[in-house]
Every structure is written in C-alpha cells, then in structure tokens.
Amino acid sequence: MQSIHEIVPMRALVSDWRRSGLRIGLVPSMGNLHAGHLALVRRALAGADRVVVSIFVNPLQFSAGEDLAAYPRTPDEDAEALRSAGCHCLFAPSEAEVYPQGRERQTLIEVPGLCNVLCGASRPGHFQGVATVVAKLFNIVQPDMAVFGEKDFQQLMVIQRMTAELCFPIEIVGVPIVREPDGLAMSSRNGYLSADERAAAPALYGTLRRLAERLRAGDAPSDAEWDAARELSAAGFKPDYVSVRRRADLAPAVVGDRALVILAAAWLGKARLIDNLDVDLPDEPA
Numbered sequence: 001m002q003s004i005h006e007i008v009p010m011r012a013l014v015s016d017w018r019r020s021g022l023r024i025g026l027v028p029s030m031g032n033l034h035a036g037h038l039a040l041v042r043r044a045l046a047g048a049d050r051v052v053v054s055i056f057v058n059p060l061q062f063s064a065g066e067d068l069a070a071y072p073r074t075p076d077e078d079a080e081a082l083r084s085a086g087c088h089c090l091f092a093p094s095e096a097e098v099y100p101q102g103r104e105r106q107t108l109i110e111v112p113g114l115c116n117v118l119c120g121a122s123r124p125g126h127f128q129g130v131a132t133v134v135a136k137l138f139n140i141v142q143p144d145m146a147v148f149g150e151k152d153f154q155q156l157m158v159i160q161r162m163t164a165e166l167c168f169p170i171e172i173v174g175v176p177i178v179r180e181p182d183g184l185a186m187s188s189r190n191g192y193l194s195a196d197e198r199a200a201a202p203a204l205y206g207t208l209r210r211l212a213e214r215l216r217a218g219d220a221p222s223d224a225e226w227d228a229a230r231e232l233s234a235a236g237f238k239p240d241y242v243s244v245r246r247r248a249d250l251a252p253a254v255v256g257d258r259a260l261v262i263l264a265a266a267w268l269g270k271a272r273l274i275d276n277l278d279v280d281l282p283d284e285p286a
C-alpha cells in the first residue's frame with residue numbers, strides 16, 4: 001500500500017492508473033477505522049481495480065465547541081488495518097494541503113434543503129464542511145466510484161445530491177450500517193462512552209425498531225416520534241431529534257407515505273450518537 005500526503009503525487013498515481021484503464025474507488029474517512037469502515041473498503045474493492053482511502057479529520061465540519069481536538073486519531077493502527085484489507089493507497093493530507101488559504105477563506109458548497117435540517121440544524125455548517133471536503137477529495141482523486149456508510153444517512157443524501165448537481169461523473173455507493181452484536185451502530189464516537197453508557201447505548205436502536213413497529217401498525221409518524229423521544233429520555237439519553245422522513249428526499253413523512261426512514265440523534269454523556277432505520281409500509285388496498 002502506498003501512503004501519500006500531498007495532492008500532486010496523489011494525482012500522478014491516479015493518472016497512471018487511469019492510463020492503464022483501471023477503475024478507481026475512493027473511501028473518504030476521518031480515520032480511527034473500525035469494522036464499519038472496513039466494510040466500505042471491501043465494497044470499494046469489489047467494484048474497483050484500485051482503492052484509495054482518505055484519512056482527514058476535516059476541521060470544516062466541526063463547529064466551535066465540538067470534539068475536533070478530542071476526535072480519536074489512530075494513524076498507525078489505521079494504516080495497518082488498511083494494508084491488511086488490501087487497500088492500494090492511503091491518502092492522508094495535512095490541513096495546510098487541503099485548505100492552503102485557511103479554512104475561513106475556503107469556497108463552500110451548500111446543498112439547499114438538506115444541509116440545514118436534522119443534524120444540520122443542530123450542527124450549523126457541518127454539512128457544508130462535509131460537502132466541501134468531499135468535493136475537494138473527488139477533484140483530487142477523481143474516482144469512478146465513492147463509498148459511504150448509510151449510518152450517516154443524511155450525509156449520504158447530501159453527497160448524492162451534490163454529486164448529481166455538480167455533475168461529478170462518480171457512482172456513489174451506500175453501504176448498510178454495521179452494528180455491534182447488541183445492535184449499537186459502529187462509530188468512532190462510541191469510544192467516548194463510559195462503561196455504563198455503553199451498556200445503555202443499544203436502547204437507541206431498540207427505540208427505532210419499536211417506532212418502526214408502530215408505523216407498520218398504522219400509527220401517525222408524529223405520535224410515534226414523540227413517544228420515541230420520551231422513551232430515549234427515560235433511558236438516560238438527551239434526544240436531539242427523532243424524525244420519520246421520506247426516504248427519497250428527507251421531507252417530513254405524512255400519513256400515506258410508504259418508503260420511510262427513521263432518523264435519530266441523541267446525546268449519551270459526551271457522545272452524540274446517530275442511527276437510522278428504513279421502514280417500508282405496505283401499499284394501502286385499492
């Protein structure tokens with residue numbers, strides 16, 4: 001596996017591969033890799049001849065007061081995990097390489113209607129930061145495909161819309177959430193949980209599953225959301241939101257919508273956990 005830290009040699013390697021007719025896959029990440037990331041790498045290897053994994057803890061997607069400084073960084077373990085997984089190139093640029101004029105002077109990308117709702121409402125600027133760095137990575141690596149986890153469902157939608165609307169010729173692939181045996185979605189931020197919080201954390205997924213049952217039983221989304229948030233509070237979480245949305249565009253679901261996704265974000269101690277669950281309601285009899 002090659003390790004590259006600068007844009008010029010990254011582009012040169014990709015040009016060589018492209019001249020040889022190879023298909024290139026990109027997995028953008030912020031490192032501290034776990035089994036969820038490695039599932040993304042496997043998916044990229046299945047669909048491309050050469051796979052680049054980027055590791056960059058992107059300051060632009062953290063608001064003031066968030067966990068940028070504390071975000072877990074494990075470069076040696078990550079490089080080893082990627083080597084074992086069969087990744088061809090690790091691209092780990094510095095902040096100065098990605099934002100040479102400084103973050104404050106960086107041109108930003110905004111996806112209207114998607115950047116400022118749900119997680120975007122609680123984390124102002126977060127999705128602008130994500131869309132901007134992913135667009136830069138797309139221009140640097142110029143992949144044929146890019147792979148993202150469905151745990152960050154809203155992020156995946158932001159990236160899909162940005163890719164379509166900015167005409168990047170890149171296939172965006174989503175990979176299902178990888179869960180711990182007790183149901184907790186894998187996340188680098190799970191490392192912030194104390195032992196007691198870790199034991200309570202799977203209740204988030206349990207709440208989503210019960211909410212899905214209620215929707216299947218015909219309950220109105222708004223009633224079920226309200227009860228789910230109360231259930232999370234009773235389990236020791238500080239819910240940010242629990243929301244039933246249309247899967248196609250993340251608009252709030254109303255009675256009659258069929259292809260839904262339930263999204264939730266909740267604080268447990270120092271960790272802000274997110275999770276989501278698809279729900280397909282059967283068509284109503286004609």
Ligand code: PAF
Nearest residue numbers: 028029030058130133152
């Ligand atoms: O999902 C992540 O790890 C990050 O948001 C991403 C897509 C790598 C952009 O920094």
